[in-house]
Amino acid sequence: xxxxxxxxxxxRYRNEINAAIQKVLTSARFIGGSEVDxxxxxxxxxxxxxxxxxxxxxxxxxxxxxxxxxxxxGDAVFVPDFTFFSTGEVVSFRGATPVFVDxxxxxxxxxxxxxxxxxQKTAKEGKLIPKAIIPVDLFGLPANxxxxxxxxxxxxxxxxxxxxxxxxxxxxxxxACSFGHAATTSFFPAKPLGCYGDGGAVFTNDDAxxxxxxxxxVHGKGESKYDNIRIGVNSRLDALxxxxxxxxxxxxxxxxxxxxxxxxxxxxERLDGLVEIPIIPEGYYSSFAQxxxxxxxxxxxxxxxxxxxxxxxxxxxxxxxxxxxxxxxxNLEHDEKDxxxxxxxCNTVLSLPMHPYLRIEDVEKVSETIRRNLI
Ligand SMILES: *Cc1c(COP(=O)(O)O)cnc(C)c1O
Numbered sequence: 015x016x017x018x019x020x021x022x023x024x025x026r027y028r029n030e031i032n033a034a035i036q037k038v039l040t041s042a043r044f045i046g047g048s049e050v051d052x053x054x055x056x057x058x059x060x061x062x063x064x065x066x067x068x069x070x071x072x073x074x075x076x077x078x079x080x081x082x083x084x085x086x087x088g089d090a091v092f093v094p095d096f097t098f099f100s101t102g103e104v105v106s107f108r109g110a111t112p113v114f115v116d117x118x119x120x121x122x123x124x125x126x127x128x129x130x131x132x133x134q135k136t137a138k139e140g141k142l143i144p145k146a147i148i149p150v151d152l153f154g155l156p157a158n159x160x161x162x163x164x165x166x167x168x169x170x171x172x173x174x175x176x177x178x179x180x181x182x183x184x185x186x187x188x189x190a191c192s193f194g195h196a197a198t199t200s201f202f203p204a205k206p207l208g209c210y211g212d213g214g215a216v217f218t219n220d221d222a223x224x225x226x227x228x229x230x231x232v233h234g235k236g237e238s239k240y241d242n243i244r245i246g247v248n249s250r251l252d253a254l255x256x257x258x259x260x261x262x263x264x265x266x267x268x269x270x271x272x273x274x275x276x277x278x279x280x281x282x283e284r285l286d287g288l289v290e291i292p293i294i295p296e297g298y299y300s301s302f303a304q305x306x307x308x309x310x311x312x313x314x315x316x317x318x319x320x321x322x323x324x325x326x327x328x329x330x331x332x333x334x335x336x337x338x339x340x341x342x343x344x345n346l347e348h349d350e351k352d353x354x355x356x357x358x359x360c361n362t363v364l365s366l367p368m369h370p371y372l373r374i375e376d377v378e379k380v381s382e383t384i385r386r387n388l389i
Contacts (some may be wrong), residue, residue: 015365016328017329019368044252050068050250058084063197063217064221065217065218066214066215069215069216070214070248071202071214072100072200072253077162078230079216080104080146080233081230081246085145087111089145090113090143091111091112091147093150094152094337095338097152097180097337098332099341102340102343104148105339112337112343114353115129121293123158124162128230130168131167133299145172146172147166149193151176152179153179153332154307155300156178159194174197177193177199178198178199178202178214181205185297192217201215206270206301206302210258211255251386275300278292278368280374284385305367311362331364332363362376
């Protein structure tokens with residue numbers, strides 16, 4: 015059993031994927047060109063925003079937005095404490111300061127009440143200027159944008175949606191990667207919509223921001239790549255990845271999202287009452303980058319993971335260490351009392367095999383193994 019079965023996906027779509035790759039090889043147009051342009055158009059339409067700008071990976075997508083916004087030393091950017099390192103890394107990379115905020119125990123996403131407190135505290139201390147929030151759509155579930163938007167309006171903050179795991183999710187029909195002033199995603203192979211290497215994208219309705227990012231991602235280009243009007247980076251999605259993504263986007267929309275949501279229900283039916291199952295609030299839809307359960311304590315979690323492994327069942331701990339405890343952020347001051355939920359989650363979460371090609375027999379085997387070991 016695979017944790018995320020990319021081989022099964024390839025087998026199902028191998029003819030179309032091979033043909034798409036072959037087409038790029040024959041054209042010998044490896045950078046830019048119609049494959050990338052078409053993909054950007056399809057993604058912008060799917061997400062429901064004006065602009066999609068592809069780039070090298072999800073981390074760089076966030077960096078490009080922060081660069082364009084001029085986020086720099088002395089600025090505070092609010093980031094959930096329970097996320098992949100990248101979300102905080104990009105803030106420090108720009109010389110700004112990430113302020114970590116505890117998450118909601120049910121959704122795993124940034125806690126709006128604690129977010130507002132952190133903004134007030136930072137403003138009151140006066141050492142840093144609150145500038146932006148980077149909510150993360152963790153495990154495929156959009157963050158609480160209705161509440162986060164109120165806070166952003168009240169304190170005049172920018173919102174960058176980190177939709178690296180969020181593509182395909184929605185709130186009352188509004189799709190992930192369309193929230194905030196800008197959003198980003200990652201096409202890392204294991205993400206909900208993944209390519210066969212690295213890739214990422216920025217989404218926005220802001221014409222000026224889109225134009226600036228188009229320039230920044232190509233060495234700060236002006237009229238052309240050889241007319242350079244600012245310092246930028248080289249960050250692009252190549253044509254092979256775009257061609258693969260065009261095939262995969264079709265499957266993603268056609269059945270993969272439904273399939274992971276069906277598996278979510280199948281797991282829930284078998285695991286409810288035995289462990290804490292994922293909670294999807296009313297009106298929210300998850301793309302299930304992960305199906306994550308909560309155990310009673312670290313001992314029970316670690317033991318269960320070992321027992322699953324013995325049965326050949328892969329599982330993962332996302333995340334074993336909160337952001338505020340990462341050595342790279344050791345220079346930042348923090349109070350453990352502010353992170354009670356994240357600290358608990360790091361000890362109790364366990365992500366089970368989850369992907370659109372998981373068979374019902376696999377769900378049954380995983381669930382039965384958990385039942386046997388917990389009862
Ligand atoms: C994967 C991920 C990223 C980074 O994406 P890359 O394409 O690997 O750079 C950022 N944020 C979150 C929450 C992620 O899961």
